[in-house]
Amino acid sequence: MKAALVYWHKARLQGRYILEMEIYRIGKSSKYRDGVKYGLILMDPQSGKRVLMDNHHPKGPHIHLDNQEIPYQYVDEEKLIQDFKNLVLTHMEVKI
Numbered sequence: 001m002k003a004a005l006v007y008w009h010k011a012r013l014q015g016r017y018i019l020e021m022e023i024y025r026i027g028k029s030s031k032y033r034d035g036v037k038y039g040l041i042l043m044d045p046q047s048g049k050r051v052l053m054d055n056h057h058p059k060g061p062h063i064h065l066d067n068q069e070i071p072y073q074y075v076d077e078e079k080l081i082q083d084f085k086n087l088v089l090t091h092m093e094v095k096i
Helices: 077-092
Strands: 004-013 017-025 036-043 050-054 062-065 068-071
Touching: 004 077, 017 077, 036 077, 050 077, 062 077
Parallel strands: none
Antiparallel strands: 004 017, 017 036, 036 050, 050 062, 062 068
16 A cells, blocks of 8 residues: 555744644554554754654664653554654743
């Protein structure tokens, strides 16, 4: 199956933060059990702080909060985006 873009958004927030969110449907496989590949990031180039959610192989779904990495339980695209927004608000005090 060819990758199908489900969601994409890129912006600069408050003249400081870099936001990029992309979600693709790629078909289920041993590398991507949910049939989705995603990367959502908000980064502050000045401080180096970041929130990143991705699911690349071989790690599967996980979250980066600065240099800390924690597992993530993917449910669906809607929850992924909401969880990302919540993490950005709590970790970086930025509302998306």
